Amino acid sequence: MPQYNPPLRDMQFVLHEVLNVVDELKVMPQHADIDVDTFNAVLEEGGKFASEVIFPINLSGDAEGCTLDKTTHEVTPPKGFKEAYKTYVEGGWPSLSADPEYGGQGLPISLNQCFYEMLNSGNQAWTMYPGLSHGAYEALHAHGTPEQKKMFLPKLTSGEWTGTMCLTEPHCGTDLGLLRTKAEPQADGTYRITGAKIFISAGEHDMVSNILHLVLARLPDAPAGSKGISLFVVPKYKVNADGSLAERNPIFCAGLEHKMGIHANSTCQMVLEGAVGTMVGEPNKGLNAMFVMMNAARLGVGMQSLGLTEVAYQNAVAYAKDRLQMRALSGPKAPDKPADPIIVHPDVRKMLMTARAYAEGGRALAIHTALLIDKELHHPDADVRKECADEVALLTPIVKAFMTDNGWIATSHCMQVYGGHGFIHEWGMEQYVRDARINMIYEGTNTIQSLDLLGRKVLGDNGAKLKRFGKKIAEFVEEEGISEAMQEFVNPLAELGDKVTKLTTEIGMKAFQNPDEVGAAAVDYLRVCGHLVFAYFFARMAKVALEKQNTGDAFYKAKLTTARFYFAKLLPETAGLIRTCRAGLKPLMEMDEALF
Amino acid sequence: MPQYNPPLRDMQFVLHEVLNVVDELKVMPQHADIDVDTFNAVLEEGGKFASEVIFPINLSGDAEGCTLDKTTHEVTPPKGFKEAYKTYVEGGWPSLSADPEYGGQGLPISLNQCFYEMLNSGNQAWTMYPGLSHGAYEALHAHGTPEQKKMFLPKLTSGEWTGTMCLTEPHCGTDLGLLRTKAEPQADGTYRITGAKIFISAGEHDMVSNILHLVLARLPDAPAGSKGISLFVVPKYKVNADGSLAERNPIFCAGLEHKMGIHANSTCQMVLEGAVGTMVGEPNKGLNAMFVMMNAARLGVGMQSLGLTEVAYQNAVAYAKDRLQMRALSGPKAPDKPADPIIVHPDVRKMLMTARAYAEGGRALAIHTALLIDKELHHPDADVRKECADEVALLTPIVKAFMTDNGWIATSHCMQVYGGHGFIHEWGMEQYVRDARINMIYEGTNTIQSLDLLGRKVLGDNGAKLKRFGKKIAEFVEEEGISEAMQEFVNPLAELGDKVTKLTTEIGMKAFQNPDEVGAAAVDYLRVCGHLVFAYFFARMAKVALEKQNTGDAFYKAKLTTARFYFAKLLPETAGLIRTCRAGLKPLMEMDEALF
Incomplete structure (x- = not known):
């Protein structure tokens, strides 16, 4: 069984000693009260959640996977996932960096990013359930009407509901201009949406009472291509004006994908059969609104691979110190033992150091980028905000593609340290490799980045x-x-x-x-x-x-x-x-x- | 569903136009009759077997895996595997390059290697069942007593029985000097062997009537370390002097490993409880005898990754020609279609060409190395034999490590060409990546190479x-x-x-x-x-x-x-x-x- 110790000191080193985040943040009215102790206390608690609540159900979740009831269209995630989510909500974690106007704690993105590194080390597949909510939250926060914000943001902030991003269709992924899902305007200002979506992460599950699907679709008179796509919010259960749940909306999980990794996340084929939704943002400008979600998601994907790299590294180190095999070429290093621990072998060290360096470099880049976002959002000087936004734009594809390519290399190296045992499920290393592989593909392939x-x-x-x-x-x-x-x-x-x-x-x-x-x-x-x-x-x-x-x-x-x-x-x-x-x-x- | 077309023309190019294998082989009495037509006819038939018999059960075999009956200790491979093996034996394929003295057809290793490329493209997990027999055959052929040869080699040659290599134990893989399995000499000249082995490929299955386990163990008085290891042949069913099967030998499958890939191969934990075996080669020189098997196996592992690279390439090409997504940056290439086929995109081509080049380079190297082995075995000039043996020794770790690292890179690229679909089991690409991963580990990790x-x-x-x-x-x-x-x-x-x-x-x-x-x-x-x-x-x-x-x-x-x-x-x-x-x-x- 693998182990995980949240790398608090390493995160604190980057936050407080290299980037001086607190000084940077204090100039912003939103974060005037932030201090080092708050940062560290939240990280410590967050690390406990990651290592004690979701890490223990990572390996079992991978083996068990999700189950779809084809009659009810309900999906059951692996054992322990629902309970862990409850603990997560009770701990107030979903609201960490959300807008106080909607019940959020308003803490910095740079803090939230560190928390997400640990969540992903603990359990990437689990983390995607709350993780996808962030994208939906961002899109609604930036482009929703006052009514949509009032109706949906508090629920996403509290974690009472989760969100999804329904973009991909069987014939289109990268090229969303080809999508066919239709949205028919109704007399009451809503839309009836019909079509089929695939690869919908966290598309259906029983951890929350309602799921908000952010769906791309075409209006009847929409121009062809990417300039004819609109964004809609389509709740699993319709919502009454008082916020209570109404009847089931016809947006169903028609099948679960059989995947190489992230088995414990329900990757759904979703069918919309005239599901009722409301438009988010302007007609035919859905891609713009969606890009708000995509950019945040791309940084999130970088954190997924960072998390996997860190946890794979920690375990490979422990194994390399423990496993006795062969003598060092330069002579025995543990003469009292039947063989030397394999950490004496230079190439084992090379594999470990590679993973370590990719984790440390990635962490610095990711926290730096998150701090830029904090400044982009809240810095009092408009020029600084603009400058930071530009730098985020520049660094986002690097965070996504470079860090996920590195994560693939690093987790594969860490698995290799285990020799044949690395190939065996119970040791946990091969899962990190399989989980890491999707990060190079989704939210825009690394070629697209x-x-x-x-x-x-x-x-x-x-x-x-x-x-x-x-x-x-x-x-x-x-x-x-x-x-x-x-x-x-x-x-x-x-x-x-x-x-x-x-x-x-x-x-x-x-x-x-x-x-x-x-x-x-x-x-x-x-x-x-x-x-x-x-x-x-x-x-x-x-x-x-x-x-x-x-x-x-x-x-x-x-x-x-x-x-x-x-x-x-x-x-x-x-x-x-x-x-x-x-x-x-x-x-x-x-x-x-x-x-x- | 993936496709596979045996690359006959590509193999023939290397064989006949680049390496002129037939001219090289004709100087050897053993191969005096070989001609181009024979080579090509065998390859054509072999390609049919690979693409029509074992390829169709590759994806289903991965999904189904093997089943162990914990009461009988019998293992059932996936559906169709037993029938495919029967067809294989009826076609005479196991005997292709085996010694005519024991019923073999005596055809060149260079021909057999090409055949194995295709088998591995068709189904690596299936191919390991007959593949492991080659190692057992080689060890017995080189080091067996006349009685052992007479008793066992014809059965391995015909494919009536298969073989295994029982080396690894839980605490030792690379460092076989640490192994603990014990062999107690008996009055009748046999040995009773007791211990636990892990990672035994094709260790138990129902495709043959008997399985010959080549087992490394220690004699009671053996010196410590790698100089105290002997090699034994331990049949699943004891064999009477007339060749008929006697009672079950206590060498049992105690568990199946849960692996990242090659799910359809039964990777067994084997327990020996005083199983009766006879010694192969000299006491305490088992590692020498085992290295005969290991060297052949290392070339075989290179062929596994070559086979996976080729089949992954073929499918990625078909997908890239078919999948329409985005326009070329230099302007539409298929203006009559809603988007261009993705093969117009330079990076998609880069991924495809990388796989193609690794397949073509690997094929040339592998056939060249196999031809060297033919010459090492049968060339009339002793100096040539020595020279070829030296070159094989030099190239073997390159075939094993370089080709399997390349196979990992290539299959991962081919999967990437599919975008999100690459991550989905039904498309077949993620299996190639998972299967390819073991090749960098077993038969000596690539670091050891x-x-x-x-x-x-x-x-x-x-x-x-x-x-x-x-x-x-x-x-x-x-x-x-x-x-x-x-x-x-x-x-x-x-x-x-x-x-x-x-x-x-x-x-x-x-x-x-x-x-x-x-x-x-x-x-x-x-x-x-x-x-x-x-x-x-x-x-x-x-x-x-x-x-x-x-x-x-x-x-x-x-x-x-x-x-x-x-x-x-x-x-x-x-x-x-x-x-x-x-x-x-x-x-x-x-x-x-x-x-x-």
Whole structure:
């Protein structure tokens, strides 16, 4: 059975020692009262919930999966899930960073992100039930009418109800412009919605009294393509004006998907048979409203892989210290034992350190991004808000794609540390790999993320957003460049920064000739940018660790060691990636389609 | 539902046009009669078996899994498996490359390897039932007494019985020196064996009347460690002198492992309660005898990932041509359709081409290695036999580790092409990923393979084997260097060859200071060598394709295009790997164990 200890100290290091979140937050009226102790106390309690309530039902939930009653269309999640959700609601967790106007606690997104890392370490499949509510909450909060907000937001905030995102149809996922679900306007201002949706996470379950489905559909007169899509909120049970539940709305789970992982989450095929809903936002502008949900969700997906990386790492370390197998090539390290613990073997360490570095780099990036969102939402200075929004836009595809690719690599390495036992369900490691795999696909595949980064966020404004981020790096390099101890970090950071600038210009030039050059370079380019961002945060973490390494607290020594490992063993991947980026489009398009 | 078309033309290209196997084989008395038509006819029939008999029960077998009757200890594989095995035996397939002295057809290993590629594309879990017999056959053939050979080999050859390899115990996998299973000598020359084994593939099933377990155990007076291990053959049912079956031997399946993949193969926990066996080979030299099985098995594992890569590729291509989603960035390619087929998108092509290149490179390497084994076994010139044996020793860890790492990358890419559908069982792609994962672990983890390559095969003889292979490459480069059309292939090949030479020397020097440097470099080093070997075979394939590209047969154009893709988009990975190799041991060992 796997173990999990919430990495409170690691989160606190990033929050309070590297990013100084409390100082940053205090300038905002919304967060004027926040302090370090509040942050830490909430994280400690949140860690207990993750490790004591949902972690123990992760492995059993995977083995058991969900059950659909084909007569009632009701779905039962695995044993313990409903009870855990009740505990979650009673603890007030759903409302953590929700708007006080609707009953929320109004705590920072940066705090909530840390909480979600732990939830995902504890149980990704369970976490998706409340997790999907956030998307529905965001969309309604940003685009709902006053009536919709009043009717729905308090219920989502309290966790009494959950939400879903009903986007995908069998013939369309990435290309939502193709969707066919129809919304017929009714005389009373509502709509009757008919169609079939697939891959609806948490689409049906018995943990709450009502489920709010945010559904994309077409009005009868809608233009073709993505400019003819509207967003609707469709409750499982209709809601009376006084907030009480009325009759069942005909939106049913018609089947559960059989998936590689996240077995314990009910991934539903949903059928709408004239289900009644109301419009969210403007007609034919549903995709805009949906993107509010998507952006939040993309950050959430990054946290899923961060959570899995951390818990896989912790278990692989414990196994590597415990498992005795072979002697070190340099001679016995535990001569009193029949063999050495496998953590003495350099490649076992390489696999562990890789997972560790991806967790630490990812955590710094994720909390930094969450803090930007806090500032985007609440900073008193409009210019700062705009600047932060731009940086969030730039970093979101990196959080989603780089962190989930890394999560796949890391969980697979951690599983490998276990040898044959890693392949066996009971040890828990293979589940982390299977669960991690979906994160590279949903909420926009990682290819889509890379096109978003390179095509829209970087080339779309002639590199302006990237340049601003590059300036941050350059300033840091200049400031720290005078410190001899920081040379080993700032030099490769500066070098990679220059290379990214050059590479971006090159791709931009080629894209003028042929826009497909963007598609050819994007995935490798995103990974190079991911390393640039990680290198920046590892250098910043190293700076703090260097200052405190003589405090006698070995924690800082470990941070330094991880940073050194990152620069020595992970960052060099960029050497190959830059070359394959440069190799461009031709090698990909030369093959006649018929010859594939 | 996935599809599979045996890649006969691709295999024939490597066999007959690149490697000229028939000419190579004809000099051996054993294979004097072999001709191209025989090769092709067998492959065609073998392809039918793979695609028509075992492929249709692959997906259902994964969903159904195996069942253990805890009372009788009998295991039932999924529906259709027993019938497929009957068809296999009736077709004479088990005897394909077996020794004619024991009823075999004596056909070349190189032919059998191609057959196994197709079997693994069809159904890896099913293929492991007859596949494990090969290891038992090899061990008995090489080390059995005349009586053992006479009693067991004809039954394995006909497929009437199958075999297993019982090595692993709960506390030892890689480090077999720790094993505890005991063998007590009996007055009649037999042994009574007692212990517990785990991870025994095809350990129990109802497809044959008897199962021969090759079991590692310790004699009472055996020295500690790996020099005190003996090998025994332990039949499920004891065998009378006339070959008829006697009573049940107490070697039982006590449990089935719950695994990430290969669900349809019965991976058994085996308990031996004084089971009667006879010794194979000499006392305390069981590991030597076992290595005969292991080496064959390692090549077999490479073929498993090759088979999965090929079938995943074929399906991803079909999906990418069929699935309509978004428009090409460079403008609509199928303006008459609601969207373009996703094969127009450069990154989709990159994923497909990566799988294709890994399949084509792997196939060339695997057939080349199999041909070396044919020569090692039957070439009239002893020097040639020795030389071939050395090259097999060098290439075996590359076949095993490089091809299975590539298989993981390739199947994951092919799954990604499907978007969300890739995560769904019914499409078949996620099974390929799960099945491919075990190949990186069993028969010696890929870390162990890399230590075998760098520590034993390369540094162990001061680079002599590697130098001989390097000489082959240098000769090819020199010969083809005069051809302008070949520059694009031989130049990067030559460059990488030089880099490998230099890197090897560097690591060798460092290893003198600290043997752990070998462990730090090995995994990256193996991957660099894998690319060197692939680059060599892609250059050889390109040479043939260049010569024939004007025949009007587009097949050769496709070969050239794949080779170009390989050099442009996959080989550059070595740039990063060489750097991480060079970064050496220090970044891995700096972290105190307690700080992990």
